[in-house]
Amino acid sequence: MSLQVEFRCLDERLGRDFPLPEYATAHSAGLDLRAMIDQAIELAPGDAQLVPTGMAIHIGDPGVCAVILPRSGLGHKQGLVMGNLVGLIDADYQGPLMVSLWNRGRLPVTITPGDRVAQLVFLPVVRAVFHQVDQFERSARGEGGFGHTGVR
Ligand SMILES: O=c1ccn([C@H]2C[C@H](O)[C@@H](COP(=O)(O)OP(=O)(O)OP(=O)(O)O)O2)c(=O)[nH]1
Numbered sequence: 538m539s540l541q542v543e544f545r546c547l548d549e550r551l552g553r554d555f556p557l558p559e560y561a562t563a564h565s566a567g568l569d570l571r572a573m574i575d576q577a578i579e580l581a582p583g584d585a586q587l588v589p590t591g592m593a594i595h596i597g598d599p600g601v602c603a604v605i606l607p608r609s610g611l612g613h614k615q616g617l618v619m620g621n622l623v624g625l626i627d628a629d630y631q632g633p634l635m636v637s638l639w640n641r642g643r644l645p646v647t648i649t650p651g652d653r654v655a656q657l658v659f660l661p662v663v664r665a666v667f668h669q670v671d672q673f674e675r676s677a678r679g680e681g682g683f684g685h686t687g688v689r
Pocket residue numbers: 605621623624625626627628630633634635636637
C-alpha cells in the first residue's frame with residue numbers, strides 16, 4: 538500500500554548534497570532521516586539534543602500517522618536512540634520534522650551533518666469515540682494484568 542504525502546524541503550543541502558528521503562530497499566518500512574545540522578555535534582553519554590531533519594511533511598489523513606524510530610545499528614551498537622523513545626507525527630502537523638537524539642550509551646557519539654540518524658515509518662491510526670459506561674461486561678481477563686498470566 539502506498540500513500541501520497543506532501544513533502545517540503547526546508548534545507549537546500551537535502552536533495553543536493555544528500556539524497557532526499559528514500560526507502561533503501563523495495564520492502565523497507567522506514568525512510569532514514571538525516572541530521573541536517575550546521576556542524577558536527579558530540580553527544581555526551583546521557584545527553585539529548587533536538588535536531589532538524591531539514592524537511593516537513595503534511596500527512597493530511599486522520600487515519601495515518603508517522604513514527605520516528607531509532608535505526609537498529611545505531612541504537613544497539615552506539616546507544617543512539619530517541620529522547621522521546623518514539624516520536625509521533627500527527628496527520629495535521631506541518632512544522633519541521635525534528636528528531637530528539639539521545640545518547641543512552643556509555644561513550645560519546647559524534648553526529649556529522651547529513652548523517653542518517655533515525656527512521657520514519659507511516660502507520661494506520663484508529664481514532665476512538667468513547668462511550669461512557671458504569672460497568673464493563675466481564676471479559677475472560679477482567680482486571681488482571683501486569684504479569685497476571687505468569688511467565689511460563
Ligand atoms: O519526535 C518528534 C515528535 C513530535 N514531532 C512533532 C510532530 C508532532 O505532530 C508534534 C507534536 O508531538 P506530540 O503530540 O508528541 O508532542 P506534545 O508534547 O504533545 O506537543 P503538542 O502539545 O504540540 O501536541 O511534534 C516531531 O517533529 N518530532
